[in-house]
Amino acid sequence: MQGAKRKVFVDFVLQLNFLLCTLNFALKITKNIMSDYLSLENVTKRFQSPEGKDVTAVDSANLDIAKGEFVTLLGPSGCGKTTTLRMIAGFEFPTEGRIVLEGKDIAMLPPNKREMAMVFQSYALFPHLSVYENIAYGLRLRKMSGATLDKTVQDAMDVVNLKGMGKRRPAQLSGGQQQRVALARALAIKPKVLLFDEPLSNLDAKLRVSLRVEIRQLQKRLGITSIYVTHDQSEAMSLSDRIVVMSAGKIMQVAEPREIYLHPNNPFVADFIGQANFLDGVANSVNGEMAEVNVQGQVVNVPCQVALKPGPCKLVVRPETIKLGTEGTFAGRVKTVSYMGSTVEYALESMGKIINVVDHDATWQRVFNEEDDVRWTFRADRSYAMS
């Protein structure tokens, strides 16, 4: 009797276990299909510097990208973002780790077997081929010909507003037009992933802004998974679903633009995305995502990292959240004033350091002069405490 009961129980546990396993497996598969279209798993790239030293360009990067997502790799030069992109493209091969596209490890596959297309910083158009033949290049390699080929090329030229320019040579186009050809050439083959390597950095500022709007609209309309490398944060902010901030080969934070700006993971991200003032404070108590912080005797309730522990901490205060006036919590002295028209930028000497302030309301506020003594406060709910 005892044995039978026991058997039933064991059976039950085993079945439950089996059920859970199956569920887990199914979840994993769903996750793979639904969200992790392209994944980097512990991708590391080491190479020898000319001096013979081992350099780690990318240090165990992990990243999951969903289908149709626009992800930007952002960071200062030498942070490993381009190397990461080139490993995804297949121009470099990781020393360690896996690159998984639709469930298959493609890390060691040559570029021509990856069904991706890259838009290069230098455009990399084939100078000896016409615009038409440049766009047709990838299609011809896929054995497309005749009317289908012609229609695809024409459509691609249409999409990037290059109608009627098919006969021209790349050298007869402006920089912006050349980059459109490069984009059309990449789009034409309907790649699984579209890769951008600082595609706008050789263009002038206005063109850069208008082209990036076009790129984003196109990408959304066509729903192409895109990875975009840039060192320009405004480009990253305006284009991306998610931004990957990198520094010294490591991924510092992966998040939506808003999240990155409001809740940076660490001082590097806070400083790299926008401007940041770091105030020294002491966290009295931490309650989930809020903390009570003492800054120079002033106690404020601020959002904080979940990982923050009571004790000394840093408070990130954006320049535009500071209000200058004749009254306020803290004292300071204006050291420099930059009148920008729509805004006024100040550097204050306060708390023994330089505090940057951006006044977006210059039309209505008093403009201070250098060496003025001022008082200032900041919006606690827009600051962020980190360890």
Add this chain to the structure above:
Amino acid sequence: MLKRRAADPVFIFGFILSVAFVGIAILYPLGKMLSTVVSVEAIPYFERFLLRPTFQLIIARTVILGLVVGACGTLVGFVFAFFQARVAAPGWLKKMAHWMALIPVVSPPFAVAIAVIVLFGRSGMISYKLLNLRPNIYGLSGLTLVMTLSFFPAAYLNLLGLMRALDPSHEEASANLGASKLRTFMRVTLPMLAPGIASSFLLLFVEAIADLGNPITIGGDFDVLASRLFIAITGEYDLIAGAVLSVILLVPGLIVYLVQKYWADRASVVSVTGKPVGQHQPVRDWRVRVPILVFISFCTFLIALIYLTILFGAFTNLIGIDNSLTLKNFDYVLNGVGQDAFSDTTILASLATPIAGFLGMLIAFLVVRGKFVGRGALDFGTMLGLAVPGTIFGIGYLLAFNNPVTIAGITVLPKLTGGRAVFGGALAILLVYVIRSTPAALRSGVGALQQIDPAIEEASTSLGGDAFTTMRRVTLPLIRPAFLSGLIYAFSRSMTTISAVIFLTTPEIKIMTQQIYNETDTSRFGNAFAYVVVLISIVLVAIAILSLVVGTRTGAERERK
């Protein structure tokens, strides 16, 4: 890295092919020669050659000749290039100077020597008949004149390319900072060209000390290593003496090469961005223009005179003595005894040309785009084919391929040289043609490839092209002009070379340059000149055909407006 790249079979195949070529055709004969030289039998030869004053004099003379010709040839080449690239002058004059400078490239080097003897020798048409002088043209002065005229085109082409590649913004920056034209030239332009000037000097130095044709024609008693070596092989049949002399001949060239490479690698400042830049302002100052124009006119006139003499001499019984016109010289070359030499040489050169062109481009591709360890060695190994004097390869081939090459009793290569060799020794001559031409194709290929943004090739692979497709549809079309110049060089070099092949000709295979030498040696100038005219004609026709077939443009050039 290599492991993964190697996944591309095209890459692997090209790599194996290149290594096999360098190993068998270049390194093996050189190694064979070196092993002969370090053997015990060679010791007395070294004593004889290095310790006796007569031989020390020969070595000194060789070095002096190299230095003088290197300096003169580089100077003439520089002036021609500067005139072409920077001086304001009518277009027809520039074109004429350009073509005149190129004629020596397509003619056998000692054609000039024979014409100079006829014009300026003891009984020369100008020196004696016109000016009633009896100068001694045989010796250093004659050699310098002849070699400078023969070899300066290499310096000219090298420097012209560099001058055109220089970004004018550097000079504009200098002028903008307040420097005069002269100061800009001295402090900016010249230093940026210094590596090119050095490499031209090196090239001419090596050519001068390695040249065999001119010293045996116009050297007189000014004995140099190359002519001494020639006597050792053809007169004394002493291969070991030849090998020892070869090694001695190799040393000065190698030293200059290493010094230049070490120095030029550090000093190289020429920046090729591949982006279209502004145009240089041509020099209009008469103080610069007039001397340069006079100099160019004089040189152009001299070259024209020399080649007209050759042309005229080909149609006369005995130029300078019996100037009556005749066609018998051409009859001799085309229908008579010379017929074999004519066809053998043309066929072998035609075979060598595409091989050298493709090998050059292939190795250039591996060297520039490959990421394997030892690509520098592959480049160096290939360059040895040109850097090492041709006479050395001649002897090396005799030593290496006079018997079948066997590995563990299995014949890998049959007997290539001497009597009863395969194809009458033609294969050895073909190989020599190829190794002598590939380096130039390699250099022009490397230069062209380095100007192509690697991203262009990456774009092709990213769009789905494998290595072969990318090479065929993107890389090769873009380096077409370099490929063409490689082919043209290969053909003219093969047709006109003598130093390496003179040791390899057999009764079955005759080579035109050697026939020219034989005719000159027996003072049958008419026949010699007719050979030269025929040879130059073949080369010119071949250049026209190659340009037509390969095409001179990539299609990427900006349209001229």
